Amino acid sequence: MTNEKATLNKVFGVFILAMTAIMVIAVVVMLASGAKFVPVMAAPVVFLIVGVLMYRSGRRRSA
Secondary structure, three states: OOHHHHHHHHHHHHHHHHHHHHHHHHHHHHHHOOOOOOHHHHHHHHHHHHHHHHHHHHHHHHO
8 A cells, every 4th residue: 555545544534533523422412412322323333443444554554
């Protein structure tokens, strides 16, 4: 993998992690306001895993 692609993986990984943080905050606010838990609220876990894997892939290849 070239350095450009590794950098792109890192950037997208950080972007996905940031979006995951926003989704987690939204889920916490919904639950705090009395909403019942539904399975789709677990989606941030999937995004967290994808974001971490993309970021690690970019870090490993750029070094």
